[in-house]
Amino acid sequence: MHTKKKNIVGIGIGPFNLGLAALVSHHPELDAEFIERKPEFSWHNGMLLPGATLQVPFLADLVTMADPCHPLSYLNYLKHHDRLYQFYYYENFLVPRSEYNHYCQWASKELKNCAYGETVTDIQYQTEQERFVINSELKSGESRTRYSHDIAIGVGTVPWLPNWAEHMNHPQIKHSAEFAHMREQLARCNSVTVIGSGQSAAECVLNLYRDLTPAQIDAGATINWLTRSGGFHPMEASKLGQECFTPAYMQYFHTLPREKRRAVVKGQGLLYKGISDYTITDIFDLLYERSIGGREPGLNLYSNSQVNKLTIENETDVIEIECLHTQQEQSFTLRTEAIIVATGYTHQWPSWFENLKNSVLETDEHGDCIVEENFIAQRCDQGVGRVFIQNSEIFQHGVGTPDLGLGAYRNASIINQVLDKVVYRLPEKSAFQSYGAPRG
Numbered sequence: 001m002h003t004k005k006k007n008i009v010g011i012g013i014g015p016f017n018l019g020l021a022a023l024v025s026h027h028p029e030l031d032a033e034f035i036e037r038k039p040e041f042s043w044h045n046g047m048l049l050p051g052a053t054l055q056v057p058f059l060a061d062l063v064t065m066a067d068p069c070h071p072l073s074y075l076n077y078l079k080h081h082d083r084l085y086q087f088y089y090y091e092n093f094l095v096p097r098s099e100y101n102h103y104c105q106w107a108s109k110e111l112k113n114c115a116y117g118e119t120v121t122d123i124q125y126q127t128e129q130e131r132f133v134i135n136s137e138l139k140s141g142e143s144r145t146r147y148s149h150d151i152a153i154g155v156g157t158v159p160w161l162p163n164w165a166e167h168m169n170h171p172q173i174k175h176s177a178e179f180a181h182m183r184e185q186l187a188r189c190n191s192v193t194v195i196g197s198g199q200s201a202a203e204c205v206l207n208l209y210r211d212l213t214p215a216q217i218d219a220g221a222t223i224n225w226l227t228r229s230g231g232f233h234p235m236e237a238s239k240l241g242q243e244c245f246t247p248a249y250m251q252y253f254h255t256l257p258r259e260k261r262r263a264v265v266k267g268q269g270l271l272y273k274g275i276s277d278y279t280i281t282d283i284f285d286l287l288y289e290r291s292i293g294g295r296e297p298g299l300n301l302y303s304n305s306q307v308n309k310l311t312i313e314n315e316t317d318v319i320e321i322e323c324l325h326t327q328q329e330q331s332f333t334l335r336t337e338a339i340i341v342a343t344g345y346t347h348q349w350p351s352w353f354e355n356l357k358n359s360v361l362e363t364d365e366h367g368d369c370i371v372e373e374n375f376i377a378q379r380c381d382q383g384v385g386r387v388f389i390q391n392s393e394i395f396q397h398g399v400g401t402p403d404l405g406l407g408a409y410r411n412a413s414i415i416n417q418v419l420d421k422v423v424y425r426l427p428e429k430s431a432f433q434s435y436g437a438p439r440g
Contacts, residue, residue, distance in 0.1 A: 235274030
């Protein structure tokens, strides 16, 4: 009896869908293709800074947590590039971010199921044929159409900008996502201000501060670091605290009512939004060294400081930042020549995804799709094709949703479901602690 070959199309090739592409490459019984609008794999290239590392161990690569023997593991990448012994003596679980990006680029070139330079323009569902129709366009203008029973959406996030950032077209006001491309022009500024208190903000501050010479500081050069938060706090890094980035916590999270989940994640910011302890240490140590003898260190830190408005002086091009100290309820103004807005990222779903809502995909009272514990978005049309969401908002699965360490686990689960058999054994116990109430 002839059985139709199972297939899946992935839209977007970030680390998560690239990991899925890597795992499915070992399953010829599954026909899979992945589409990416960029010309090649590129992961936050505006933040590939000297000294910047992943905030998760190298084991959180594309495949290891599901298939440690896979040829596209990070260790095999090192072996292929004659760096295994160097890594052995590097003795660091947190690898350089630039090397992780290079690893992913290497893996993407090893795979034959990834198509770059192709933008998805529309997705429809054909009920009678029980399949999705995926239309895309190449840079040449040529159109392509693919058909698939299942799709995996991994389109990633975009820089988020607050209301006061209306001058973002100004050449000296940029989001931190572009920081690496601005280093030379920022080095020519006498004053630079970084706004935000997460890891990206801290890395921008550290690199700017390292670039600042003692002679420049003596001549009056300064860096301002500004945040509305109560301080420059570390991200949770304890061993038990990190267990919230496990399948066990994700499974517990899905036992909570949907609105309860939204409330829970609002109070978990420092589990994933804070600064790594080693970055804080590097900044503090540099401040200490540069303040010896009562010298001005050249770095000013302002917490509890909310930005309300930016004004550009036409004559000088200097930027005035109007702020409010939220605890003292006192206004103040900072003058600066450049601003790095390190206010994080948000989901901006493509129009073709928005069009699927309420026609194919069920939504909640907030207009968000409803992603189940198995990573499948609920459907409202009774169709049988599955829409897997790779990196949904954190209220869907918890703070571990965007964590690289859970990517291989999620992809293993997706493959098991598409092939309708257990090809990857998922962990039954992934945390020491129990998140729910004990059972009687």
